[in-house]
Amino acid sequence: MPAGVFKERYAELMAHLRYPIHWAGLALGVAVLALLPLAGAYSVSLAADAAVFLIAAIGLNITTGLAGQISLAQGALMGVGAYAVAKTVEALAAGGHSVAGMALLLIPAAGLAAAAVGLLLALPSFRLKGYYLAMASLAAQVLLVYIFKTIIDPQQGITMPDEAKTVADIYFGDGYPMYYLVIAITAVMALAAANIGRSSVGRAMKAVRDNDVSASIVGIDVARTKALAFALGAFYAGIAGALYALTNNSVAWDAFELATSIDLLAMVLVGGAGRIIWGSLLGVLLLRVVWSNLDAPLSSLGFINLVGGVDAVKYLVFGLLVAYFVVKEPEGLIGVLRRVKEYLRLWPFSY
Amino acid sequence: MRARTALIAAIVVIVVVAAAAFMLAGRGGGGATTATTSPTQTSPAASPGGGQGGKEITLNVGLLVDTSGPTSGVGRPYAMGAEAAFKYFNEKGVYTSDGVRVKLNYIKRDYGYNPTRAQQYYKEFRDQYHVVAIVGWGTADTEQLSSQTAKDKILYISASYSAKLVKQPYNFFPAPDYSTQACAAVTWMAGKKPGATLVLLYDHTVAYSKSPIPAIKAIAEKLGLKVYDVNLPLKASDADAENAIQQAAQYKPDFIWCGNTISSCSRAAKAMAKYGLDAVMVADVWGFDERFPKLTGVPEKIAGKAAGVSPWLWPEGRENQPGYRELYEAAKMLDAKVDLHFMQGFMNVWLLVKAIERTDSKTLMEKKGEALKNALESSCNGDPIKLGDITPEMRYCPGNHLPFKSSYIVVWDGKDFKFEGPITPEGVDCVKVTIEAEK
Incomplete structure (x- = not known):
């Protein structure tokens, strides 16, 4: 019996599931996701909501974590995806065409639409870095929301008809079909993102992130890599937006305002920038799942009667959390977890 | 170092377990009240x-x-x-x-x-x-x-x-509804001064502020009022309000409709007093209440010039x-x-x-x-619903949940609020105009 795990082929070394613990984790994850519906309808909608934000956070983690291009426009890019679906369905319905299943069929198109806008956002990144790039993306965020408010959705709210969310008599806008669909798409998107991170494109992005001058010296097309990073991140945002449109009763611009972009950036920073899947997942778990569930206990504790309401408490904690991670744990929760793993590996004899 | 790592390990375990517990419980660890399935x-x-x-x-x-x-x-x-x-x-x-x-x-x-x-x-x-x-x-x-x-x-x-x-x-x-209330206000204005000029102050991006505007324009046209639009943000600062009032002043209005909520409308009234604009402001139901005169800071200057719509008599x-x-x-x-x-x-x-x-x-x-x-x-053809003397008899019909049509105009006279009405707008179906405008 070998003392440890040995890899004899490159394929084994490159596999996503390399160690027994990976298999155990996969089994546990699948079991939790499969059993979750037993906990009731509300847990299903919470999980679907978290999955939507996970996709958007993974996208932002590609742009910001992997390629180092700070983006404060991920929320607005989600909006591009959501409105691409909602407006197309609305226009088709107004033209008297059948919209059956269109909310699902248009999901890839929503990703492409957002990717096209993302490419535009990449333009300033060719000349700008750091804070200046953040400002440029902030401008894009504000501009996009302004366009949503004034041109695309002046009534604040587009509701798609039910048949747009129905395929083969199954309604995907709510309940278990919605849940399984969203989870499946999320799994596919996450797997794709994991592979992007390991590919030549992903390594080029990391090189650009770490030092763009040396990256260009070794022959990486920096501009192309940045453009790709923005387009990929935006594609993920677009898919997330389309799923948002599917899982929510209506699409309105208030869901894609600056606060959403900042939330997503915080998820990436707290979870772990550069660790595309696990970093994003931890960030979403903490800042979306635990977060949205704090309302009920905080309300019942009487914080709802404060000036500023429950949010006052939540944003206080939120601010402290982000500040703590930026100062003390720049690698995010994933870094903490890695140290825990190292500690446990040698436990109880750490020397 | 070890102690710190152990501490962090403990925190992480707690967070992960808490997250899992939240997910499985499906809600935030015991809601506000009981978990009774109702009824x-x-x-x-x-x-x-x-x-x-x-x-x-x-x-x-x-x-x-x-x-x-x-x-x-x-x-x-x-x-x-x-x-x-x-x-x-x-x-x-x-x-x-x-x-x-x-x-x-x-x-x-x-x-x-x-x-x-x-x-x-x-x-x-x-x-x-x-x-x-x-x-x-x-x-x-x-x-x-x-x-x-x-x-x-x-x-x-x-x-x-x-x-x-x-x-x-x-x-x-x-x-x-808001449109019927606003139409009552326009009817009141037309009764005060036929052929008057009316400026509409409202946030051009907020659904709530925008919704009665087409109905106001429709009934104003019917009653022979001239109408102009000016944007006033829902979250207006004093400067925003003064800017809006200066724009409004160009039209020499007799009346001003304020379609925002009270902080925005009271700032506009304050700006009216500051620039000496001689017009009567009528605000919607969320734009005018007991605090209005005080919020403007100049309650005596706006006497007779500030008013609001209310479907009911106030409780005071x-x-x-x-x-x-x-x-x-x-x-x-x-x-x-x-x-x-x-x-x-x-x-x-x-x-x-x-x-x-x-x-x-x-x-x-x-x-x-x-x-x-x-x-x-069932109130449509049966017994009407009445909330004491607060409302008149209300009837909700399938497909038309407009319980009654009359509203009061509440005028601040410098000391007290005076109720005029109730006024029922006639000649224009304000609900229909609003719904058709949004299509």
């Missing part, structure tokens, strides 16, 4: 009078309010009024038509005037607490949810009186009139101050209580929200 029957409970003594039904009701967002200034008294009403009616006893006592278990959530969060809380109300009714708040969120509540058959009583909601099957409110000084009496008793239970918005919250819960009283326990258990909707709609 549940518990027995025995004291039940004075009534056929089926001993039975009691508990109904979960969602209370969706803004106590921290941009409309919290009026949202807080509204929420207080609704809570007072729940306590008052629970204590007094709510009975179905066959005498079964109903306990109202309300779950309060503050959505900060953010429709997206309203949708999340709606899912919590529906999937976690299985509510039969929701007492809600703003225009954008209520309109966005209206198709969903119709699908889920949940009665939705809102503080938004948007004209669009009049045609929605599960939306109710005990007032004329009416402690002994039917309806208002109950309101004051409820306020006493919470030690709260009674004002217009407190009354609006109270009235919405009262309307829900009226719905319960008009249905029998069997139908209520079987059809839940649908039973309540049918109960309110």
Whole structure:
């Protein structure tokens, strides 16, 4: 019996599931996701909501974590995806065409639409870095929301008809079909993102992130890599937006305002920038799942009667959390977890 | 180093376990109140009078309010009024038509005037607490949810009186819609000065502010008023308000309509006084209340020049009139101050209580929200609904939930509020104009 795990082929070394613990984790994850519906309808909608934000956070983690291009426009890019679906369905319905299943069929198109806008956002990144790039993306965020408010959705709210969310008599806008669909798409998107991170494109992005001058010296097309990073991140945002449109009763611009972009950036920073899947997942778990569930206990504790309401408490904690991670744990929760793993590996004899 | 790592390990384990527990429990570790699936029957409970003594039904009701967002200034008294009403009616006893006592278990959530969060809380109300009714708040969120509540058959009583909601099957409110109220205001203006010039101040990006504008323009044209548009942000600063008033002054208006909420409208009135604009401002129902003169800082300068629309007589000084009496008793239970918005919250819960009283326990258990909707709609051809003397007789008809059409104009005379009316707009179907304009 070998003392440890040995890899004899490159394929084994490159596999996503390399160690027994990976298999155990996969089994546990699948079991939790499969059993979750037993906990009731509300847990299903919470999980679907978290999955939507996970996709958007993974996208932002590609742009910001992997390629180092700070983006404060991920929320607005989600909006591009959501409105691409909602407006197309609305226009088709107004033209008297059948919209059956269109909310699902248009999901890839929503990703492409957002990717096209993302490419535009990449333009300033060719000349700008750091804070200046953040400002440029902030401008894009504000501009996009302004366009949503004034041109695309002046009534604040587009509701798609039910048949747009129905395929083969199954309604995907709510309940278990919605849940399984969203989870499946999320799994596919996450797997794709994991592979992007390991590919030549992903390594080029990391090189650009770490030092763009040396990256260009070794022959990486920096501009192309940045453009790709923005387009990929935006594609993920677009898919997330389309799923948002599917899982929510209506699409309105208030869901894609600056606060959403900042939330997503915080998820990436707290979870772990550069660790595309696990970093994003931890960030979403903490800042979306635990977060949205704090309302009920905080309300019942009487914080709802404060000036500023429950949010006052939540944003206080939120601010402290982000500040703590930026100062003390720049690698995010994933870094903490890695140290825990190292500690446990040698436990109880750490020397 | 080891101790620190161990500490962090402990924290991480706690966080992960907590996250898992949250997910599995499906809600935040025990909600605000009980997790009763409603309606549940518990027995025995004291039940004075009534056929089926001993039975009691508990109904979960969602209370969706803004106590921290941009409309919290009026949202807080509204929420207080609704809570007072729940306590008052629970204590007094709510009975179905066959005498079964109903306990109202309300779950309060503050959505900060953010429709997206309203949708999340709606899912919590529906999937976690299985509510039969929701007492809600703003225009954008209520309109966005209206198709969903119709699908889920949940009665939705809102503080938004948007004209669009009049045609929605599960939306109710005990007032004329915003457009009909605004039309009453224009009718009042035309009666004061025929051929007058009217400037419309409102936020051109906010659904609530925009919704009555087409109806105002339609009835103004019919009554021979000249109308101009000026943008005034909902979150206006003094500078925004002065800018808007200076734009308005170019048209030499006789009247100004303010379609925002009170902070924005009172700033505009203050700017009117500052620039000596000689016009009468009429604000909508959320733009004018007891605090208005004080908020402008110049209550004596705006005497006779500031007014508002109100579908009901305000509660001040009416402690002994039917309806208002109950309101004051409820306020006493919470030690709260009674004002217009407190009354609006109270009235919405009262309307829900009226719905319960008009249905029998069997139908209520079987059809839940649908039973309540049918109960309110039975007023169409049957007995009208009246909330004491606060409202006139109200009739909700299937497909047309406009309970009455008249409104008062409340004028600040420098010392007190004077009520003129009630005024019923005629000649233009203000609801229809609004809905068609939005298509």
